Amino acid sequence: MSVEKELRRTVKDLLEEGGIDLFIGWERGSLPTVASPLFITDPVDAERLIFDITCGSNPAVYFTKDRRQFDGRRVGVVLKGCDSRSMVLYIKEKQADRENVVMVGAQCNGVLDRGKVASAAGGREILELEDDGEKTVTLKGRDYEIAVERDSILSSSCLSCIHPDALECDHFIGEPRQSVTREQRLREVREFEALSSTERWERTRHEYEKCIRCYACRNVCPSCYCAVCFVDQNDPPWIGGTCEFTDSMIFHLVRNLHVAGRCVECGACARACPMDIDLLLLNRKVAMEVLERFNDEAGMDITAKPAMADFKEDEKQDFIMG
Amino acid sequence: MVKLKKNELDRLICRLAGSYDVYAPVDIDGNVEFARVSSAEDMDQSRTVTNLSPKEIFFPKDEVLFEYDADGIRPADSMDRPIAVWGIRSCDTKSLMLLDKVFGSAIQMPKEERFQDPYWKKRYDGALLFGAACAEPLSTCFCNWFGGGPFATEGMDVHVTDIGDAFLLNPVTPRGEDYLESLDFTAEVSESDRKAAAEIAGSAEAVMSPPVPIDGLDQLLPGLFLQEEVWGEVSAACINCGACTFVCPTCHCFDMQDEGRNEKGRRLRVWDSCMFPIFTSEASGHNPRSLSRHRVRQRVMHKYSYYPVNYGEYLCTGCGRCITVCPVNVDIRRTLLKLMTHDGEDG
Numbered sequence: 001m002s003v004e005k006e007l008r009r010t011v012k013d014l015l016e017e018g019g020i021d022l023f024i025g026w027e028r029g030s031l032p033t034v035a036s037p038l039f040i041t042d043p044v045d046a047e048r049l050i051f052d053i054t055c056g057s058n059p060a061v062y063f064t065k066d067r068r069q070f071d072g073r074r075v076g077v078v079l080k081g082c083d084s085r086s087m088v089l090y091i092k093e094k095q096a097d098r099e100n101v102v103m104v105g106a107q108c109n110g111v112l113d114r115g116k117v118a119s120a121a122g123g124r125e126i127l128e129l130e131d132d133g134e135k136t137v138t139l140k141g142r143d144y145e146i147a148v149e150r151d152s153i154l155s156s157s158c159l160s161c162i163h164p165d166a167l168e169c170d171h172f173i174g175e176p177r178q179s180v181t182r183e184q185r186l187r188e189v190r191e192f193e194a195l196s197s198t199e200r201w202e203r204t205r206h207e208y209e210k211c212i213r214c215y216a217c218r219n220v221c222p223s224c225y226c227a228v229c230f231v232d233q234n235d236p237p238w239i240g241g242t243c244e245f246t247d248s249m250i251f252h253l254v255r256n257l258h259v260a261g262r263c264v265e266c267g268a269c270a271r272a273c274p275m276d277i278d279l280l281l282l283n284r285k286v287a288m289e290v291l292e293r294f295n296d297e298a299g300m301d302i303t304a305k306p307a308m309a310d311f312k313e314d315e316k317q318d319f320i321m322g
Numbered sequence: 323m324v325k326l327k328k329n330e331l332d333r334l335i336c337r338l339a340g341s342y343d344v345y346a347p348v349d350i351d352g353n354v355e356f357a358r359v360s361s362a363e364d365m366d367q368s369r370t371v372t373n374l375s376p377k378e379i380f381f382p383k384d385e386v387l388f389e390y391d392a393d394g395i396r397p398a399d400s401m402d403r404p405i406a407v408w409g410i411r412s413c414d415t416k417s418l419m420l421l422d423k424v425f426g427s428a429i430q431m432p433k434e435e436r437f438q439d440p441y442w443k444k445r446y447d448g449a450l451l452f453g454a455a456c457a458e459p460l461s462t463c464f465c466n467w468f469g470g471g472p473f474a475t476e477g478m479d480v481h482v483t484d485i486g487d488a489f490l491l492n493p494v495t496p497r498g499e500d501y502l503e504s505l506d507f508t509a510e511v512s513e514s515d516r517k518a519a520a521e522i523a524g525s526a527e528a529v530m531s532p533p534v535p536i537d538g539l540d541q542l543l544p545g546l547f548l549q550e551e552v553w554g555e556v557s558a559a560c561i562n563c564g565a566c567t568f569v570c571p572t573c574h575c576f577d578m579q580d581e582g583r584n585e586k587g588r589r590l591r592v593w594d595s596c597m598f599p600i601f602t603s604e605a606s607g608h609n610p611r612s613l614s615r616h617r618v619r620q621r622v623m624h625k626y627s628y629y630p631v632n633y634g635e636y637l638c639t640g641c642g643r644c645i646t647v648c649p650v651n652v653d654i655r656r657t658l659l660k661l662m663t664h665d666g667e668d669g
Contacts, residue, residue, distance in 0.1 A: 029651035031462070036651035037559040057650050061561055066613045069554065119352055123368055125460045142458070142529075210351065212374075212383060215598065216563035220649050232600040241579050241592040242384035272649035274373065274565045276352055 060086035082266035084166035085299030105166025107174025110158035157267025217269035261307035342406035375571035415477030417571035453478030462642030557618035564595035566644035
């Protein structure tokens with residue numbers, strides 16, 4: 001049975017048998033490259049569900065802030081591996097109640113990076129997209145059809161994903177997938193670390209100079225749910241509002257540190273960025289620091305205390321003592 | 323109408339650059355946006371709709387209004403050359419006309435109190451706009467909902483059609499006509515050139531989906547204002563990122579910020595967005611638009627009700643950028659259809 005078919009059946013059962021009141025999934029969007037979140041309460045609507053390369057955003061965000069519209073109800077949600085790590089994080093951070101969430105993991109073959117797919121099509125409009133789920137994605141437009149290698153248009157977060165299979169799930173649909181090795185995951189970070197400090201500075205500057213301060217990255221990020229974000233405080237203001245490099249950089253670096261030990265590397269930020277900023281690079285670098293110092297990876301272990309909420313006597317303290 | 327051979331485009335751009343700051347679509351790291359050019363080689367004219375709108379040429383993302391120190395207040399460096407834009411589409415020239423109603427004439431004010439924004443006016447009033455016809459409209463283009471079309475000329479000084487080996491330059495305003503008359507390297511337009519342009523126009527029109535009539539939407543919306551459920555429905559997927567408002571050619575809300583310390587500082591105007599919670603956060607701590615659905619409602623009401631009430635037309639030109647950029651596929655066309663067909667009953 002295909003993943004989508006089984007997903008629809010599972011969700012229909014969950015809604016019919018009284019297991020859940022609401023299910024959060026995806027339906028085909030108005031564009032071929034991006035799916036639309038679907039909130040269903042009627043089992044009949046389970047037929048609209050899809051789960052594929054276009055389901056790029058992280059649906060965990062609908063559990064926090066005023067995006068959460070279902071208090072008191074039992075909610076089901078379809079999860080990629082990274083999405084499930086966000087849910088685990090939420091459960092640990094008391095943002096979601098494990099009893100009232102039904103976690104439906106589905107086989108994830110990676111999601112599209114819209115910037116990469118647009119370049120693959122040479123800037124021409126994509127009107128149809130067919131994915132064989134293995135090696136090739138076919139893009140069709142008004143007067144062209146091209147086959148591109150799947151890996152070349154996947155989000156970079158997927159290419160270095162350490163856990164494509166959802167964790168902690170109550171239902172899992174499809175076949176488990178292999179994750180990349182630790183070295184593959186670290187490659188980009190290691191390359192970055194190998195640069196001289198001037199080169200690292202230039203690389204960072206090159207990325208953050210593109211920022212237009214729309215905060216799409218912050219809003220799609222499941223780990224960004226402060227009741228009042230520091231950029232939304234103006235008495236006194238914590239940060240200037242311009243797109244000058246210093247202001248943009250402060251925004252990104254503070255966000256980067258706020259999600260230290262909490263970023264699940266889902267890459268939703270980078271995919272949402274209208275300016276195609278490589279937002280993952282520093283997040284990954286910080287995730288590596290957390291792993292090496294505190295032996296913790298965000299959202300991987302539901303029983304472990306979050307890295308930033310825990311202290312062990314034997315953890316590295318060289319950053320304090322110099 | 324005159325003809326400009328493609329190999330003469332660079333000559334035109336260089337000539338323009340002699341007396342204007344010239345802007346055109348440029349590929350910057352894969353994103354196409356309007357930037358300063360000094361020759362035709364800098365340009366990327368392949369996109370029907372650029373990633374960012376050209377509004378920032380006239381209404382920058384951030385702008386220093388004045389600086390001050392112990393010696394007094396100084397206006398920020400003001401540009402002394404007028405602006406020329408090459409390759410701007412009709413949805414974007416129309417949007418500049420809409421913004422001009424706000425910044426250039428503020429018609430909702432009594433005549434004696436009308437304030438004209440000098441920062442906007444110094445850029446827009448003397449600008450020379452070479453608009454580009456759209457030979458290949460996108461599936462997200464819906465300019466025809468608002469009376470536009472791939473060959474519309476509203477807001478342009480010169481309308482430019484690419485006929486393969488040459489551009490046909492058609493003056494729209496006296497300013498455009500004067501400029502074309504001053505050129506000594508254009509050619510006459512032949513009957514076959516006209517025919518080629520007409521064919522391109524015909525096939526571009528044919529690609530567009532028929533417009534959806536939204537007459538009366540501005541009158542309908544105030545009645546839906548308090549119907550929380552419908553706003554909840556249209557905003558359910560929205561995560562309130564501001565991307566749509568930042569790429570929009572007509573969104574123009576801004577914030578004033580003062581940066582200063584020790585007798586020295588500056589006042590800035592920066593883009594703001596109704597998607598952000600701080601947008602209407604009040605000094606008391608109360609926020610009348612604390613919920614996502616209220617912020618989405620504001621965006622819809624401003625474009626399709628408040629602005630039309632004040633200025634007589636919708637604050638949207640159907641460029642489709644908000645559709646393309648949205649990470650969760652909130653499609654404004656679907657939102658409008660949903661609101662148009664709402665039965666008016668809550669629940």
